[in-house]
Each structure stands twice: as structure tokens, then as C-alpha cells.
Amino acid sequence: MxxxxxxxxxxKNAADLYQYSMSIQAGEIVAILGQSGSGKSTLxxxxxxxxxxxxxxxxxxxxxxxxxxxxxxxxxxxxxxxNLFEHLTVQKNILLGVSKxxxxxxxxxxxxxxxxxxxxxxKYEHSLASTLSGGQQQRVALARVLMRRExxxxxxxxxxxxxxxxxxxxxxxxxxxxxxxNLHTIMVTHEIQDCERIANRVYQMQDHILVEQ
Amino acid sequence: MPLLxxxxxxxGADFSHIxxxxxxxxxxxxxxxxxxxxxxxxxxxxxxxxDARRNFTVKHRLSEHKMAKVFSxxxxxxxxxxxxxxxxxxxxxxxxxxxxxxxxxVLWSIIALLTANxxxxxxxxxxVLSPAMQKTAQRYDKLIFSLNLTKLQRWIxxxxxxxxxxxxxxxxxxxxFSLGDxxxxxxxxxxxxxxxxxxxxxxxxxxxxxxxxxxxxxLLAIVLAVFTxxxxxxxxxxxxxx
Numbered sequence: 001m002x003x004x005x006x007x008x009x010x011x012k013n014a015a016d017l018y019q020y021s022m023s024i025q026a027g028e029i030v031a032i033l034g035q036s037g038s039g040k041s042t043l044x045x046x047x048x049x050x051x052x053x054x055x056x057x058x059x060x061x062x063x064x065x066x067x068x069x070x071x072x073x074x075x076x077x078x079x080x081x082x083n084l085f086e087h088l089t090v091q092k093n094i095l096l097g098v099s100k101x102x103x104x105x106x107x108x109x110x111x112x113x114x115x116x117x118x119x120x121x122x123k124y125e126h127s128l129a130s131t132l133s134g135g136q137q138q139r140v141a142l143a144r145v146l147m148r149r150e151x152x153x154x155x156x157x158x159x160x161x162x163x164x165x166x167x168x169x170x171x172x173x174x175x176x177x178x179x180x181x182n183l184h185t186i187m188v189t190h191e192i193q194d195c196e197r198i199a200n201r202v203y204q205m206q207d208h209i210l211v212e213q
Numbered sequence: 214m215p216l217l218x219x220x221x222x223x224x225g226a227d228f229s230h231i232x233x234x235x236x237x238x239x240x241x242x243x244x245x246x247x248x249x250x251x252x253x254x255x256x257x258x259x260x261x262x263x264d265a266r267r268n269f270t271v272k273h274r275l276s277e278h279k280m281a282k283v284f285s286x287x288x289x290x291x292x293x294x295x296x297x298x299x300x301x302x303x304x305x306x307x308x309x310x311x312x313x314x315x316x317x318x319v320l321w322s323i324i325a326l327l328t329a330n331x332x333x334x335x336x337x338x339x340x341v342l343s344p345a346m347q348k349t350a351q352r353y354d355k356l357i358f359s360l361n362l363t364k365l366q367r368w369i370x371x372x373x374x375x376x377x378x379x380x381x382x383x384x385x386x387x388x389x390f391s392l393g394d395x396x397x398x399x400x401x402x403x404x405x406x407x408x409x410x411x412x413x414x415x416x417x418x419x420x421x422x423x424x425x426x427x428x429x430x431x432l433l434a435i436v437l438a439v440f441t442x443x444x445x446x447x448x449x450x451x452x453x454x455x
Contacts, residue, residue: 050355071361082352087374096360096370 001025002152002184007056009039009046018042020056020210022203026151026182029175031195033213034205040188043210044154047186049073060151060184075152076145080160083141086130090121090140093129097144115143119173135166142173146181153178155187159194171198219429226427236404237428240412245435247323247408248391251330255387256380258331259338263346270347300329300396308400322401326408329397334387341386345379346372381447388443389436 007020018039024030034040045051047058049070058065065073076097084093094112099105116122119139129137138158145153155174159167175198178185189195195202202213231237307325311318353371362370373380395410402411409432416425 048355048359050358070358075359077355077359079355082356085353085356085370085374088370096362 001061003057003059004043004047005057005059007043007046007053007058009042009051009053016208018208020046022210022212024184024186026184027179028200029178029185029187029198031199031202032186032188032205032210033190033192033195033202035190038205039208039210040190040205041156044077044156044186044188047073047152048075048077048154073152074150075154076148076150077154077156078138078141078145078158080157083144083158084129084137087128089126089128090116090132090143091125093140094144094147097148111147112143115146118146119143135162135170138162138170139173142170142177146177149181151182151184153183153185155185155189157188157190160191167194168197174198216433219426219433222423222426223430223433226423226430228427231424231427231431236407236412236415240407240409241431243407244392244409247326247330248388251327251334251391252384252387254327254331255334255338256384259335259342259383260346262335262339263343266343267346267350270350300333300394301399303329303332304397304400307397318401318403319406322398322406325397325401326391326394330387330391330394333394334383334390337386337390338383341379341383342376345376349375377447378444381444384447385440385443388439392435392439393432 002024004020004022009018009020010016016039020043022030032040032043042051046053047065049065049068053066056066060074085096088096091109091112094115095104095108099108113122113125116125119142121136121139121143124132124136124140129140132140141158153174159170162170171194174185174187177183187194187199203210204213205211304325307321307328311321311325349372357367357371393410394408395414398408398411399414402408402414407415409428413425413428413432416422416428
């Protein structure tokens with residue numbers, strides 16, 4: 001279980017204090033709703049380690065993640081954009097999730113092929129990321145999630161701007177990946193339909209405090 | 214018009230005579246050598262300063278370092294310092310140092326020229342690279358951190374592909390600045406140590422205007438070739454950003 005307990009953060013140029021407490025079971029998707037600037041993405045930045053909390057804790061089972069550096073945290077993040085290096089091929093972008101040298105290890109390459117067929121992009125293995133549509137790029141980023149197999153998946157409005165059909169496909173894919181891999185998935189969104197479709201529970205930012213609905 | 218005058222007069226110069234002069238060959242090789250080393254140093258220092266500045270900007274944003282903003286400003290200022298100092302004054306400083314600390318004058322000349330060339334090119338190099346690196350950081354920092362890429366991997370997979378034409382431009386700019394500078398060499402130049410601008414100055418001083426136009430045309434041709442070819446050698450256009 002992922003536990004976020006009394007996590008507090010204060011931006012240096014603003015008096016607002018953001019407070020977060022939540023818990024997520026393995027295989028569960030929790031959605032965070034709120035207006036732009038309400039502090040939803042700040043929570044993801046705190047869990048990912050991009051920001052340091054002034055107090056509180058983040059624990060995955062018995063493991064305290066609060067003071068770990070970004071690279072040591074067992075998680076994968078999908079952003080709204082810039083999830084891929086556009087000049088690299090789809091295969092290389094996915095391999096970057098596990099191999100930083102990008103030497104083509106046959107085992108990893110076969111794994112990438114398998115994962116690409118799972119997300120329906122097997123034909124695009126050697127295409128440059130820049131040639132893919134927005135939806136396809138996000139699917140490649142999801143494929144990298146599968147490659148990394150980290151227990152926490154953070155989604156920072158990754159499907160904003162996609163058409164309805166693609167969006168639904170992506171949401172279903174997230175649900176499938178979460179269940180099959182027992183991930184702890186946190187999805188920040190401002191679309192209530194996204195929550196209704198895949199979230200097990202919904203939290204909302206109210207006056208800078210995270211509250212379960 | 215001045216360039217046209219150089220082209221018209223330069224074409225008529227006796228190039229076989231110019232190329233047969235030992236001092237021309239020596240000046241040419243010295244200029245190319247100094248310009249190459251200066252450009253390499255400028256690119257490396259500009260990358261390091263831009264990277265340090267970007268790191269301080271990130272630390273300031275994350276409130277990790279209270280002095281980060283101050284360091285960032287100091288770095289930006291230090292890169293532009295040379296704009297406020299005439300090269301002749303810096304040259305005189307090096308000349309005085311060479312009088313005080315005995316070493317070969319050629320060695321002092323090389324140190325002075327390299328320092329001045331790098332400092333002269335640095336503000337322009339920083340104005341090109343720093344915003345480009347900040348932009349790359351804004352877009353990809355989170356992805357890079359989450360993928361746990363090292364500095365070298367970051368450079369190979371992210372920075373270089375997006376910056377290569379800018380690097381080529383900076384290299385070409387530094388090369389051309391260095392090639393044409395007459396500030397420091399005016400004090401240090403001699404028959405033992407000369408560059409093309411100093412050689413050109415000597416030709417004009419001895420009323421060899423036709424040869425001077427020929428040398429100026431050679432300088433112009435090198436500068437044009439460098440500006441056209443170097444960015445392409447670095448890999449053409451930057452990788453596409455969506």
C-alpha cells in the first residue's frame with residue numbers, strides 16, 4: 001500500500017500551504033480532481049521527488065520514500081507532453097526505461113516487441129517518435145511503464161488534448177496495466193468522466209487540502 | 214561596398230606570391246590553430262556555464278539553495294564581463310604580466326590570445342546556448358530525472374540532438390571572432406609570432422595594398438566557408454521539438 005501522510009508543501013513566493021493525506025492499494029487507481037493551480041500536480045511532484053515536502057511522509061508498504069532522490073523512487077510518470085525524445089525511435093524510447101546505454105540486448109528488444117503489441121503499436125517499433133500522433137506517443141510512454149515495471153504509476157493529465165475515442169482507449173489501457181501489474185496508480189485530471197471510467201476512488205483539492213470524495 | 218571592394222581588389226592579387234611567403238604560411242597556420250583551440254574552449258566553457266546556470270535555476274525553483282539565484286546572476290554576468298573591457302586593455306594587462314613573469318613571449322602571446330578570444334566569444338555563445346539549454350531543461354528535466362539519466366546520458370540522448378546546430382553556430386562564431394581579431398595581437402605580434410590580421414596589418418603598413426586585399430579575401434573566404442560548413446558538420450538542424 002502507498003501511504004501519503006500529512007504531506008505539506010508551501011511555495012516560497014506564496015502563503016498557501018498545501019496538505020495531502022491519502023492511501024492507495026496495489027491494483028487501485030485513485031483520481032485527483034481539481035481546478036488548474038489547485039495543487040494536484042504538486043502532489044505528484046512531491047511523490048516523484050521533484051519537490052521536497054516541508055513535513056509528512058510517503059511510504060510504499062514499509063519503505064519510506066520521503067527523502068529518497070528522484071531516481072531512487074520506484075515509480076514511473078506520464079506527463080501531459082514531452083514523455084518521449086522525439087529524435088529517437090519508439091524502440092529506443094522504450095528501452096531508455098530499462099537500459100541507459102541503448103545497446104540492443106536481444107532479450108530487451110523482444111520484450112519491447114511484446115509490449116508494443118500489447119499497446120497496439122507493433123508496426124511502429126522503428127518509427128521516430130516525432131512521426132507519431134499524440135495518442136500514439138502516449139501509448140509508447142505507457143509501453144515504457146510496462147517495461148519499467150515500477151510499482152507506482154503517476155499520471156499528470158496525460159490524455160488532455162486527445163480525441164474522445166483515443167482517450168477512452170488510453171484510459172482502458174491504464175486500467176488494464178494497473179490491474180495486471182498491481183500498480184498503485186494516481187491520476188491527476190480535471191475530467192470527471194475520466195474518474196468515472198477508471199478510478200476506484202476520487203480525491204479532490206479543496207482550499208489546498210486533499211479530501212476524499 | 215567594403216566587402217565588394219575587397220573581392221574586386223583581392224581577385225586581382227598575386228596569390229602565388231602571397232602563398233609563397235613564409236610569414237603568410239606561418240600566420241595562416243597560427244590563426245587557424247588558435248581559432249580552432251579558441252572555438253573548442255568557447256564551446257566547452259559556454260556549455261559548462263550554461264549547465265551550471267541551469268542547475269542553479271532549478272535549485273532556485275525548488276528552493277534547494279538559498280543563494281542559487283545569486284549564483285545564477287553572477288554566472289550570467291561573468292560571461293558578459295568582457296563586453297565591458299576593451300581588448301587592448303586586456304592585451305596590455307597580459308603584456309605587463311609577461312614583463313613581470315619571465316617566460317617565452319610566444320607562450321604569453323598564445324595564452325593572451327586564447328583568453329581574449331574565448332572571453333570575446335563567450336557572451337555570444339552564452340546568449341545562444343543558455344536559452345536553448347534552459348528550454349530543453351523545462352521540457353525534459355522531469356523525464357530525464359524520472360529515467361535516471363546521468364549527465365553524460367542526458368547529453369547524448371537529450372542535449373546534443375537538440376543543440377547540435379546551435380553548437381555548430383557557436384563554434385563557427387568563435388572561430389571567426391578569433392580569426393579576425395587584431396586587439397591583442399597588435400601588442401604581441403612579431404615575425405616570430407603572427408596571425409593573419411597582424412600579417413594583413415603589416416602588409417598595409419608597408420603599402421602592399423594589393424597583397425593586403427588578397428589576404429583579406431582569403432580571410433573572408435575562410436570566414437564564409439566556416440559559417441556555411443561548420444554548422445552542417447555538427448549535424449545540420451537541431452532535432453525536432455514537438
